Amino acid sequence: MKTLVWVEHDNSAMADATLAAVTAAGKLGEVHLLVAGSGCRAVAEQAAQIAGVGKVHLADNAAYANALAENVAPLIVELMGHHDAFIAPATSHGKNIAPRVAALLDVMQISDILSVEGEKTFTRPTYAGNAIATVESTDAKLVVTVRGTAFDKAETTGGSATIEDVSGAGDAGLSSFVGAEIAKNERPELTSAKVIVSGGRALKDSETFQQVIMPLADKLGAGVGASRAAVDAGYVPNDYQVGQTGKIVAPEVYIAIGISGAIQHLAGMKDSKTIIAINKDEDAPIFQVADIGLVGDLFKIVPELTEKL
Amino acid sequence: MKGLVPVKRVIDYNVKPRVKADGTGVDLANVKMSMNPFDEIAVEEAIRLKESGAVTEIIAISVGPAKAQETLRTALAMGADSAILVETDDEVEPLAVAKILKAAAAEVQPGLIILGKQAIDDDSNQTGQMLAALMNLPQGTFASKVVVEGDSVTVTREVDGGLETVKLSLPAIVTTDLRLNEPRYASLPNIMKAKKKPLDVKTPADYGVDITPRIKTLKVAEPPVRQAGIKVADVDELVAKLKNMGVA
Numbered sequence A: 001m002k003t004l005v006w007v008e009h010d011n012s013a014m015a016d017a018t019l020a021a022v023t024a025a026g027k028l029g030e031v032h033l034l035v036a037g038s039g040c041r042a043v044a045e046q047a048a049q050i051a052g053v054g055k056v057h058l059a060d061n062a063a064y065a066n067a068l069a070e071n072v073a074p075l076i077v078e079l080m081g082h083h084d085a086f087i088a089p090a091t092s093h094g095k096n097i098a099p100r101v102a103a104l105l106d107v108m109q110i111s112d113i114l115s116v117e118g119e120k121t122f123t124r125p126t127y128a129g130n131a132i133a134t135v136e137s138t139d140a141k142l143v144v145t146v147r148g149t150a151f152d153k154a155e156t157t158g159g160s161a162t163i164e165d166v167s168g169a170g171d172a173g174l175s176s177f178v179g180a181e182i183a184k185n186e187r188p189e190l191t192s193a194k195v196i197v198s199g200g201r202a203l204k205d206s207e208t209f210q211q212v213i214m215p216l217a218d219k220l221g222a223g224v225g226a227s228r229a230a231v232d233a234g235y236v237p238n239d240y241q242v243g244q245t246g247k248i249v250a251p252e253v254y255i256a257i258g259i260s261g262a263i264q265h266l267a268g269m270k271d272s273k274t275i276i277a278i279n280k281d282e283d284a285p286i287f288q289v290a291d292i293g294l295v296g297d298l299f300k301i302v303p304e305l306t307e308k309l
Numbered sequence B: 001m002k003g004l005v006p007v008k009r010v011i012d013y014n015v016k017p018r019v020k021a022d023g024t025g026v027d028l029a030n031v032k033m034s035m036n037p038f039d040e041i042a043v044e045e046a047i048r049l050k051e052s053g054a055v056t057e058i059i060a061i062s063v064g065p066a067k068a069q070e071t072l073r074t075a076l077a078m079g080a081d082s083a084i085l086v087e088t089d090d091e092v093e094p095l096a097v098a099k100i101l102k103a104a105a106a107e108v109q110p111g112l113i114i115l116g117k118q119a120i121d122d123d124s125n126q127t128g129q130m131l132a133a134l135m136n137l138p139q140g141t142f143a144s145k146v147v148v149e150g151d152s153v154t155v156t157r158e159v160d161g162g163l164e165t166v167k168l169s170l171p172a173i174v175t176t177d178l179r180l181n182e183p184r185y186a187s188l189p190n191i192m193k194a195k196k197k198p199l200d201v202k203t204p205a206d207y208g209v210d211i212t213p214r215i216k217t218l219k220v221a222e223p224p225v226r227q228a229g230i231k232v233a234d235v236d237e238l239v240a241k242l243k244n245m246g247v248a
Ligand SMILES: Cc1cc2nc3c(=O)[nH]c(=O)nc-3n(C[C@H](O)[C@H](O)[C@H](O)COP(=O)(O)OP(=O)(O)OC[C@H]3O[C@@H](n4cnc5c(N)ncnc54)[C@H](O)[C@@H]3O)c2cc1C
Pocket: A199, A200, A201, A202, A226, A227, A228, A229, A230, A241, A242, A243, A244, A245, A246, A247, A257, A258, A259, A260, A261, A262, A263, A264, A265, A268, A278, A279, A280, A281, A284, A296, A297, A298, A299, B013, B037, B038, B120, B178
């Protein structure tokens, strides 16, 4: 089987999320990549080094700069003329683009796979990860998105794929990019952080969240996450949200502070290696999944912990 | 401009799903069902757009069993004007739902179709994007802000690194994220009024759509269960544990 993998990037560097998708694709057969963007040849050169990649398709066009689905989906459909599967990481780009490709190909997409069980058989989470379905596609071609935490990252060196320029139709004339507010974050990215400190509704407000959570995260060199309640209340921006409908994380250590442990939150973090919970309610559901729990007032515990580390 | 809002009847988000012992799916017998939370946000957004004058009429549509009428009545009680139930007891995959919605849209001729970004049962996150593809319309997915101006709509989207804004020509497809709005509760008088609002019942065949599944579910299993661990008595003990793990 020949697969085409969407390379996640910002036109200058490839994002890690690509590497899990490459690993998943490698289980199906020959791996080709697509780098669609603007002024993104450096990304293609980087992608060509990934171990096990056969070819990199480079579509360099201003219309692809921001990965607008209306523009890139027809390009992918064209390339699918000579590929058997389209695989994208389950990033916001992947989730936006892949279903558009699937519908144009008249294929039912398989979202967010956890494992490859056979040529057309995969497992995927449903019901906020409370039910794992094993599913088999009966379509002629496959369209799949890949959960990043479920696959090892492919090696970023060792490959020497050829880069082939492709053109595509460019601007579909349906949409345009206005702008982005992408926060500069010095901290480790949630999806690849080794340690995550996450705060919930109990943190009161944005200032308190900063004062209580950030020093601990700094001490541990950790990424910072949050529950939906904390994001809704404006303590931190939306991209901090961990859960069923936010980021899926699986760090070595996840520290949940003032988070009750609703199933929607657990869906995003329960594959963490070690879970530590700090909560004043000893019956909070988070303790049912925590390896280490500490019952008490976070406003006393967290500063003391930060101090003693 | 008309607004079309697809809504799905799903397990209530407060219920913990249980996998059936025979591994065929999730047990939904005697389980509380509700409108998919993201669809509530979609209905709310349509109502706000109607209140601001951008939308003139709201049609809610659901593909599902007869009981999905309740979900549509909820949409009507919130403020939708009329509803369509495309009735089937079969499970309908996102691609087939998108095909049905395309056919319905051809009759309704909406300027804006607002859907939830994902349903909390199958967690697919596909229908809106698929519908946009089939209708060759622009898509503003994971919306946290929707502004209609003249013949275009500007959508702010929640993306991995923060927020992103796109401008789409109308007609367009929007899918909702959590922070787009806070859905209203239907008042008792509105619930009563909703009973008299028009609700059409159709079938997938009426729209000429083949809903045969493309994906076979071979098995449904519980995820590996995590065992609750230990409780530590104080911060010193926690520090010791963290040091043991080599984190601190
Ligand atoms: C469609 C949908 C999607 C959702 N998606 C997500 C998602 O992706 N991610 C997510 O997180 N949620 C999600 N939710 C929301 C989820 O259901 C919960 O509402 C949310 O996770 C609760 O956040 P919380 O734990 O911070 O707040 P709460 O449930 O209010 O918990 C606060 C906790 O803080 C503790 N506490 C309070 N004060 C102190 C103190 N001084 N010291 C120590 N502990 C204290 C309390 O005991 C309590 O356990 C979703 C909901 C819906 C309907």
